[in-house]
Amino acid sequence: MTINRKKMATKLFLHLILILVSISMIFPFLWMISTSLKSLDQVFLIPPIWIPKPLQWKNYLNAWNALPFGNAYLNSLKIALICVIGQLITCSMAAYALAKINFRGKNMIFIAFLATMMIPSQVTMIPTFILYKYIGWIDTHLPLTVPWVLFSAFGVFLIRQFILTLPKELDEAAIIDGANHFVIYTKIILPLIVPVLATLAIFTFMSSWNNFLGPLIYLNSPEKYTVPLLLAQFKGIYITDWTLLMAASTIAIVPVLIVYLLGQRYIIESIALTGIKS
Amino acid sequence: MSKKELKENLWGFGFIAPQLIGFLVFSLFPTVAAIILSFFEWDLVSKPKWVGTSNFKYIFFSGESDFPLALKNTVLYILYTIPAQLFLALVFAVILNNVGLKMLYRAIFFLPTITNSVAISLVWTWLLNGDFGIINTLLKSLGIEGPQWLTDPNLVMLSISLMSIWWGVGYYTTIFLAGLQSIPNVYYEAATIDGANAVQKFFRITLPMVSPTTFFVLIMSLINGFQVFDQIYIMTNGGPAKASMSLVFLIYQYGFKDFKMGWAAAVSMVMFAIILTITLVQFKFSNRWVYYER
Numbered sequence: 027m028t029i030n031r032k033k034m035a036t037k038l039f040l041h042l043i044l045i046l047v048s049i050s051m052i053f054p055f056l057w058m059i060s061t062s063l064k065s066l067d068q069v070f071l072i073p074p075i076w077i078p079k080p081l082q083w084k085n086y087l088n089a090w091n092a093l094p095f096g097n098a099y100l101n102s103l104k105i106a107l108i109c110v111i112g113q114l115i116t117c118s119m120a121a122y123a124l125a126k127i128n129f130r131g132k133n134m135i136f137i138a139f140l141a142t143m144m145i146p147s148q149v150t151m152i153p154t155f156i157l158y159k160y161i162g163w164i165d166t167h168l169p170l171t172v173p174w175v176l177f178s179a180f181g182v183f184l185i186r187q188f189i190l191t192l193p194k195e196l197d198e199a200a201i202i203d204g205a206n207h208f209v210i211y212t213k214i215i216l217p218l219i220v221p222v223l224a225t226l227a228i229f230t231f232m233s234s235w236n237n238f239l240g241p242l243i244y245l246n247s248p249e250k251y252t253v254p255l256l257l258a259q260f261k262g263i264y265i266t267d268w269t270l271l272m273a274a275s276t277i278a279i280v281p282v283l284i285v286y287l288l289g290q291r292y293i294i295e296s297i298a299l300t301g302i303k304s
Numbered sequence: 305m306s307k308k309e310l311k312e313n314l315w316g317f318g319f320i321a322p323q324l325i326g327f328l329v330f331s332l333f334p335t336v337a338a339i340i341l342s343f344f345e346w347d348l349v350s351k352p353k354w355v356g357t358s359n360f361k362y363i364f365f366s367g368e369s370d371f372p373l374a375l376k377n378t379v380l381y382i383l384y385t386i387p388a389q390l391f392l393a394l395v396f397a398v399i400l401n402n403v404g405l406k407m408l409y410r411a412i413f414f415l416p417t418i419t420n421s422v423a424i425s426l427v428w429t430w431l432l433n434g435d436f437g438i439i440n441t442l443l444k445s446l447g448i449e450g451p452q453w454l455t456d457p458n459l460v461m462l463s464i465s466l467m468s469i470w471w472g473v474g475y476y477t478t479i480f481l482a483g484l485q486s487i488p489n490v491y492y493e494a495a496t497i498d499g500a501n502a503v504q505k506f507f508r509i510t511l512p513m514v515s516p517t518t519f520f521v522l523i524m525s526l527i528n529g530f531q532v533f534d535q536i537y538i539m540t541n542g543g544p545a546k547a548s549m550s551l552v553f554l555i556y557q558y559g560f561k562d563f564k565m566g567w568a569a570a571v572s573m574v575m576f577a578i579i580l581t582i583t584l585v586q587f588k589f590s591n592r593w594v595y596y597e598r
Binding site: 037041052058070073119128144145146147149150154159175238239257268272282297298299 | 320324330333348402405436474475478530538565568
């Protein structure tokens with residue numbers, strides 16, 4: 027009896043900790059939404075109010091109209107989709123080659139790919155900027171898509187590891203039947219690696235969508251801005267209007283929040299997966 | 305080479321071609337170029353000028369460069385952020401692994417991680433505002449005079465770290481949780497039969513079994529820590545008085561504001577060397593504390 031009671035008390039205590047942490051995780055978001063619905067003179071009220079009266083929905087309209095958010099959304103979405111689709115294709119092809127085809131220099135290429143994972147992106151940032159300047163890519167979306175599509179050591183590594191866990195008999199039988207690599211890749215391997223492709227898709231989508239430094243360096247024209255860049259510019263204009271800043275932040279976060287709420291189990295599990303695999 | 309071998313080679317290079325081209329153009333070439341560039345002086349307009357090691361001498365010893373300060377700030381950030389983040393993430397993961405509603409809590413903890421850095425940084429700038437921010441307002445209601453989080457040079461790195469801990473702890477908790485869940489239950493059952501208590505089980509089973517995850521998380525968080533930029537750009541713009549200027553902020557400043565490509569490349573090379581050294585040292589010593597199941 028006492029053991030049970032002690033166990034109960036421990037459980038309650040642990041839940042209490044988790045609830046407190048949960049509150050601290052959600053608190054900034056709630057405060058953001060609350061502030062976004064206030065009038066300017068309610069912002070600095072002490073004690074602070076959580077539910078302003080009346081709710082200033084027009085803050086959202088003002089924030090939306092002050093800058094071309096719709097356009098930035100489309101840009102971010104376009105860039106992210108190109109990155110995701112492109113990376114799924116090129117990474118899975120390279121991973122297939124590294125896992126299933128015996129060609130010269132394969133091991134060297136694999137090691138070279140792995141080694142690049144230790145190079146911080148800021149090292150290549152300066153020379154690639156110069157390269158893009160000379161080939162006329164500055165102020166286009168190309169630096170934010172082409173390198174992403176064409177190179178991801180992480181993506182290649184992730185998919186290769188996954189392919190290596192598939193039973194060998196599947197493709198060996200196909201080889202005996204005279205199938206070539208294209209057939210094996212498209213008909214046998216691709217359908218089997220859908221889970222890891224989904225993982226990579228989520229990763230790529232999130233890092234492209236949240237990328238800030240890239241657009242900051244490469245883009246100049248406001249009509250080409252992505253969501254994070256537009257939001258950063260917003261800060262510069264409305265430096266003290268916290269209601270508008272918080273409305274704009276909410277606008278920037280809401281789509282990702284919706285995607286997260288719909289697919290959170292999947293998103294979290296794929297991220298946990300990469301932690302174990304590596 | 306036989307016809308079959310030739311064919312395999314063609315297939316192999318065909319399949320890997322897009323990524324191989326990407327590797328050469330967007331990784332190998334720029335890395336080599338960065339090394340070369342760090343020995344040149346170049347403003348993108350006039351001709352590049354060979355200056356030997358003077359970029360490195362400038363950033364290290366001139367006394368004019370903000371590099372030592374940026375390095376100090378970045379190391380401070382790492383020291384504030386990583387131990388706390390790792391410790392909290394492990395504790396949260398262990399607790400989550402032992403209670404119900406795991407999915408719900410985990411989803412909430414993970415929430416900050418998915419949101420973009422700019423929006424999150426804006427919100428925290430507002431929360432940490434020294435005069436009107438909700439954190440200081442709450443502290444005041446407890447009778448505590450809150451500090452100037454983002455405008456006090458002695459505090460600014462700590463404030464940014466606090467935000468980063470909040471931002472990233474859910475991510476590492478998730479990875480730890482996955483590591484914990486892969487520990488076979490039989491170990492704990494056997495330990496229970498042998499009469500081990502919870503603390504013994506934690507230190508004798510959990511900690512060693514989760515050490516590969518810890519190792520992975522440690523390396524990743526160090527590499528990420530050295531690259532801190534977005535929060536600083538939005539929350540403080542490197543201030544006050546450069547007190548929150550980080551290495552990447554300095555690279556950005558040199559490269560894209562001052563057009564000193566040589567200095568920027570030199571800073572990036574030093575950062576690369578530090579990350580590489582730390583990672584290699586960690587790998588070297590990992591067999592002393594990382595336990596892999598055989």
